[in-house]
Amino acid sequence: MTGKSLTAALASGMLVFFLTAAEAAEAPRYVFFHINVPNATNTVARGINDAGQIVGYFSDSNGTHAFLLSDGNYTIIDVPHASTQGRGINASGQVVGYFTDSTGTHGFLYTGGKFTKIDVPDARFGTFAIGINNAGYVVGDFFVTEGQQHGFVDTAQEFMRIDFPEANSGTAATGINDAFQIVGYYDVKQGFLLVGGQFTTVDVPGSHYTFPFGINGAGQIIGFYGARYCEPKRPTHGFVAYGAKFITIDVPNAAQTCAYGINNKGQIVGLYSDGAITHGFLATPENPAEE
Numbered sequence: 001m002t003g004k005s006l007t008a009a010l011a012s013g014m015l016v017f018f019l020t021a022a023e024a025a026e027a028p029r030y031v032f033f034h035i036n037v038p039n040a041t042n043t044v045a046r047g048i049n050d051a052g053q054i055v056g057y058f059s060d061s062n063g064t065h066a067f068l069l070s071d072g073n074y075t076i077i078d079v080p081h082a083s084t085q086g087r088g089i090n091a092s093g094q095v096v097g098y099f100t101d102s103t104g105t106h107g108f109l110y111t112g113g114k115f116t117k118i119d120v121p122d123a124r125f126g127t128f129a130i131g132i133n134n135a136g137y138v139v140g141d142f143f144v145t146e147g148q149q150h151g152f153v154d155t156a157q158e159f160m161r162i163d164f165p166e167a168n169s170g171t172a173a174t175g176i177n178d179a180f181q182i183v184g185y186y187d188v189k190q191g192f193l194l195v196g197g198q199f200t201t202v203d204v205p206g207s208h209y210t211f212p213f214g215i216n217g218a219g220q221i222i223g224f225y226g227a228r229y230c231e232p233k234r235p236t237h238g239f240v241a242y243g244a245k246f247i248t249i250d251v252p253n254a255a256q257t258c259a260y261g262i263n264n265k266g267q268i269v270g271l272y273s274d275g276a277i278t279h280g281f282l283a284t285p286e287n288p289a290e291e
Helices: none
Strands: 013-016 030-035 042-048 054-060 063-070 073-077 083-089 095-101 104-111 114-118 127-132 138-145 148-154 159-162 171-176 182-186 190-195 198-202 210-215 221-225 237-242 245-249 256-262 268-273 278-285
Touching (some): 054 095, 063 095, 095 138, 127 210, 138 182, 182 210, 221 268, 237 268
Parallel strands (some): 042 083, 042 256, 063 083, 083 127, 148 171, 190 210, 210 256, 237 256
Antiparallel strands (some): 013 030, 030 278, 042 054, 042 268, 063 073, 095 127, 127 138, 138 148, 138 171, 148 159, 171 182, 190 198, 221 237, 221 256, 268 278
């Protein structure tokens, strides 16, 4: 890590209720729910807090918009005159994400109906805010030049840069919990966990790519693996890691599944593709995991 070191039923309908996993006997069972913003062509769920509030983004004929799903109601969160994506939410209901307008791509913090722009000082080709913890620390990535990607933590007092040692094409920080444990990926293929300034790789056995995107207070990590990106027609699977155990999470009958957010109750949000369009999902544990 360069710079300064760190100190260490809510959706629209039930889908199905089982977990696809090699270690099904040890895995929690999940109930899956659809998340579809009305009149949207695609919906992606990205973050969830302990109250079950969900943020994400959707596309329609007017562009891309962030949303908040709370108590079954959708609220659109749009930076004026910009394409907006919601990425993370904490217990206070603070939302982070990023928007693109005529000046470029900028991160944002949305609190009490007000947007605060997040721009890493050295960024020249965009700042992307992706995760937030309950202390209000924001993680994400930024670009100094095209192709030169760095992770960051924004404490509201200062920015701290995160670079995985010997990374060739860059580092992105994607999730942070209240113990200041950070997950992310480097070189657009390999995951990591950062604790107390020490990096540990996160790699689903046998996979070509592993992308962690969230971590909760119990240290459970979620993300997706298989393909380089969560793109249509690529075989991509969600995962949840319990220590050294990786459990695959596939929405039944989906062409692909990507997990993005997890709360302290073990509820997971993400996206799945039916082969035509993208839908959000909520996976709620039906039983606790066996350690």
